[in-house]
Amino acid sequence: MRITSIKAYPVNIPYKKPFVITGGASAVGDHVLVRLETDTDVVGYGEAAPMTSYSDETQNDILNAINKYLAPAVIGCDPFDLEEIHSRMARALPGHHFSRAAIDLALYDVQGKALGLPAYKLMGGCVRDRIPMAWVVGMGTIDEMVAEAVEHVRRYGFKTVKLKIGRDPRKDLEVVRLVRQALGPDVKIRVDANQGYDVATAIRTLRKMEEYDLELIEQPVPRHNLLGMAEVAAALDTPIEADESMFDQFEAMTLIRLKACDIINIKIMKPGGLYPSKKVAALCEAAGISCLVGSMVEFGLGTAAGLHFAASTPAVEHACEPVGGFLYAGDVVQEDFSLSAVVDGCLPVPQKPGLGVTLKPEYQTIW
Numbered sequence: 183m184r185i186t187s188i189k190a191y192p193v194n195i196p197y198k199k200p201f202v203i204t205g206g207a208s209a210v211g212d213h214v215l216v217r218l219e220t221d222t223d224v225v226g227y228g229e230a231a232p233m234t235s236y237s238d239e240t241q242n243d244i245l246n247a248i249n250k251y252l253a254p255a256v257i258g259c260d261p262f263d264l265e266e267i268h269s270r271m272a273r274a275l276p277g278h279h280f281s282r283a284a285i286d287l288a289l290y291d292v293q294g295k296a297l298g299l300p301a302y303k304l305m306g307g308c309v310r311d312r313i314p315m316a317w318v319v320g321m322g323t324i325d326e327m328v329a330e331a332v333e334h335v336r337r338y339g340f341k342t343v344k345l346k347i348g349r350d351p352r353k354d355l356e357v358v359r360l361v362r363q364a365l366g367p368d369v370k371i372r373v374d375a376n377q378g379y380d381v382a383t384a385i386r387t388l389r390k391m392e393e394y395d396l397e398l399i400e401q402p403v404p405r406h407n408l409l410g411m412a413e414v415a416a417a418l419d420t421p422i423e424a425d426e427s428m429f430d431q432f433e434a435m436t437l438i439r440l441k442a443c444d445i446i447n448i449k450i451m452k453p454g455g456l457y458p459s460k461k462v463a464a465l466c467e468a469a470g471i472s473c474l475v476g477s478m479v480e481f482g483l484g485t486a487a488g489l490h491f492a493a494s495t496p497a498v499e500h501a502c503e504p505v506g507g508f509l510y511a512g513d514v515v516q517e518d519f520s521l522s523a524v525v526d527g528c529l530p531v532p533q534k535p536g537l538g539v540t541l542k543p544e545y546q547t548i549w
């Protein structure tokens with residue numbers, strides 16, 4: 183089996199309401215879909231999900247990277263030769279992990295469809311068939327954030343809530359205090375500062391916040407300040423999670439060696455797709471670091487891929503966050519990843535071959 187063509191296409195879908203984090207607000211998901219054709223009748227689809235307040239790549243960067251560099255480097259390869267394909271992509275264009283991820287996802291879609299197996303069967307098989315999810319509360323007023331957390335726990339059964347913090351320590355403390363008061367002791371609360379504090383502010387603020395029983399504290403200080411992450415981790419009792427500080431297995435290794443985190447957030451976009459994400463998970467397993475599958479707020483293709491990864495990765499021990507289906511006003515796939523698909527706070531793992539999703543008719547004709 184050989185790859186005969188890779189096409190990339192921009193797709194923009196608005197959020198139901200702007201999603202606000204420390205770095206800025208997103209009103210529209212400006213993503214890229216990939217169609218990977220082979221010399222058989224099997225076709226695979228992938229997605230890259232950049233976010234300008236977070237990632238190094240934009241939608242236009244990704245279109246250019248795939249069309250000009252990555253596709254020419256891998257056309258002719260066997261779609262099962264993942265090591266060779268990833269090595270060719272890395273040589274053709276260093277960095278650009280999200281661009282590579284779109285192709286990696288399409289490769290798993292092709293492999294699964296060719297074999298008649300869901301993608302998780304190609305990544306170690308099933309360790310869980312439904313994925314506990316966290317509800318992620320973006321920044322808003324204190325009242326808005328508390329009301330949103332309470333509503334989603336009550337209506338949909340989420341057992342974990344994540345609160346975006348990092349711009350205003352006093353407000354952050356008040357939000358966490360009131361959410362804990364409203365939800366009681368049994369719901370897990372995690373916070374994500376998205377790099378918003380300096381080390382001193384992080385230690386001072388988060389020590390007070392620990393009083394409200396946090397499950398974990400995500401990326402308290404800037405991405406490159408790994409020693410600062412280690413200082414915060416040493417100063418607090420609550421587990422510290424690395425998100426922006428971990429974009430690939432090499433950064434994961436450095437975080438582990440520096441004792442800079444207790445948990446790693448594996449968003450499948452960051453290391454360049456599912457295959458390199460498995461390498462990160464293996465390092466974590468060996469180091470005694472637990473993981474969760476975070477979200478670049480992907481559309482349905484990326485969301486499905488995240489669910490397959492969580493389904494097949496034992497190191498994923500915490501509620502996950504492939505929340506794109508909850509937050510967008512539409513989707514590119516026919517399958518439902520919206521709040522109405524949530525049962526008891528969990529999303530089911532797709533079971534059809536490949537990524538287990540089918541593009542809506544209007545996205546099947548764009549190529």
Ligand SMILES: [Mg+2]
Nearest residue numbers: 374400401425
């Ligand atoms: Mg994060």
